[in-house]
Amino acid sequence: MTSLKLSVQIAWVHLVTKPKQTLIAMLGVTFGIGMFIAMVSMMTGLNDLTESLAMTSSPDIRIYHDVTTERKSIAEELNLNGITKVHHQKPKNESLKVRGAVKIAEQIRKHPLVKGASVLLNSQVFYNYGPVQLNGTIAGVDILEEDKLFDLKSKMKEGQIENLITNQDGILMGTGLAKKLSVRTGDRVVITTPQGFTKTLKIVGLFQMGIGAVDNVKSYANLGMVQTILEKEKSYITDVNVKLYDFKQAKAVAPEFQQAFGYKSEDWETANATMLLGVIIRNILTYSVAITLLIVAGFGIYNILSITIHNKMKDIAILKAMGFAGKDVKQIFMVQSLVIGFFGSLLGLLIGFVLSLLISRAPFDGGDFLSIEYLPVNFSSTYYMIGIVFGIVTTALAGYLPSRKAANIDPIEILRG
Amino acid sequence: MAVLKAHKISKYFYEPEKFQVLKEVDLSVDKGQFLALVGKSGCGKSTLMYVLSTMDTQYNGELEIAGTRLTDKHQNFLAGFRNKHIGFVFQFHYLLPEFTVLQNVMLPALKLGSKSKEEIEAKALEKLNILGMQEHARKMSSKLSGGQQQRVAIARALINDPDIIMGDEPTGNLDTYNSDLVFDIFSELTHTYKQTIIAVTHDESFAKRSDRVVEMSDGKIIHG
């Protein structure tokens, strides 16, 4: 123990008598860790936001009739033993209807992992307001059921969801869509179905999910009203939405429903694959940049320590002659690189924190895509732990080789002169 | 009573070609003896010193210091042994430049770790006093003259009360005045404190004033 204390003292003297070198080596680590913290805080902040938006904007599992699913052609069915190939087979003119949707929803509700299920009718429509005509979607829902699943109440910017119940011909419109149409609550808007049916509806509220892909195109209306304008029967349903207690199990549960009901059953991760790909890319980016920076810092430490050891050959020989063993010499230089690593990382954490703070305070316009005013920043302490461990491990690795070289220096060669 | 016993020490160098530097050297040194090792340049004096000092382990033969057999011992053991039993004085003074005179002298004792820091400091000052360097204790070691540095190096060699002090041309880099000074210190150490000293030297007057002169030639001891 006294031996370690002495090594630390000698290492300390080496460090403070060459303050410039020490500082440069330290700043290398500081820069690496600081950038890592700033980047990882920002990127994971964005990732968390993306993930939560992906989840709130789509059901955990959506069950619908996928008419684009590949099917066997008639020629293939009739000629079972031969080789038949039908090129460019067009989809059958099938209805999007999910048969027995209400029953399916009832059965799904009994599943132990399911929190709730609702049925709805989705359709493409044109929104007309004066000369403006926009493509969008309308969802016919039981608004109270929908609220149970998606907490719509908290997403309302104007009006209340109950307005839809008292107003058969009302709609709740996404804020982005309303802005494009330059309409407000109370205004009337004309919608046209793909079949050419036209109806005037009254906007009774505006909602905001916070994601352009929804807010810029979607409206909610009463199920019965949408069935009417599409000229469909009372049982016409296109989607069953499912919410689970634990959204992470969606991917595992979805195939079960597909098997049981014979309709396409899609989990939220698959539905938002493009959006979630960004999460993976951001993670890869963050860690590769951080590792690159740390490797560069590691080389800096390796270099500076190698130079120090080269300049201190005589001292090392003297120490060995006086009775310092190879391991004591190694200790002296390992302590130096660890001190550089520790204080460099600590300063890096501080700088990373300040940078993250600045980023989180800087106004940021999410544009059409995201409705945010500031960049989301994650201040989780986990990344600060990772940062300091990263920093110390890198410097330990970088310091090890020169330190071992110092330990193996043969004092005779140097003392001979 | 012999403090150091070397028996049939042989050593070869293999670069640039195989060649025997030391040829079955036998040497026994008594406690309190001031021994001067002399001989022509290249005869193997330094090489023998490095073997005797335990820093060089690549030799054949037997080495024993202060009753401990040192042949075939592990490097770490030998380092600890040097720390406690052997003091070094080199031709080039080799103090650690970033440390003060006092810190330099204290270092081997701190490494040994058998005394408190206060005791070590008191002892270091006492050793510096013997060498007339006490007033320079707080100076940086790099700020001293060559003769002064050599005296500090001797104080450092003495700090753990070693069984032997070894020097490879300890006065080789000093002027006559400082050489005489170092010689006086060595004789005082042997006669007053019963300190054993082995010093390689080219300085004839230095050799003449020692207790025993051992002369080497071509890897062998030919006299003494």
Ligand SMILES: Nc1ncnc2c1ncn2[C@@H]1O[C@H](COP(=O)(O)OP(=O)(O)OP(=O)(O)O)[C@@H](O)[C@H]1O
């Ligand atoms: N590392 C080595 N490799 C090969 N030969 C060496 C090595 N070191 C020394 N020698 C040779 O061994 C012989 C003895 O060298 P040594 O340094 O012991 O001589 P010395 O008696 O101390 O000489 P000097 O009085 O000049 O210091 C010399 O011929 C020298 O060239």
Ligand SMILES: [Mg+2]
């Ligand atoms: Mg020599």
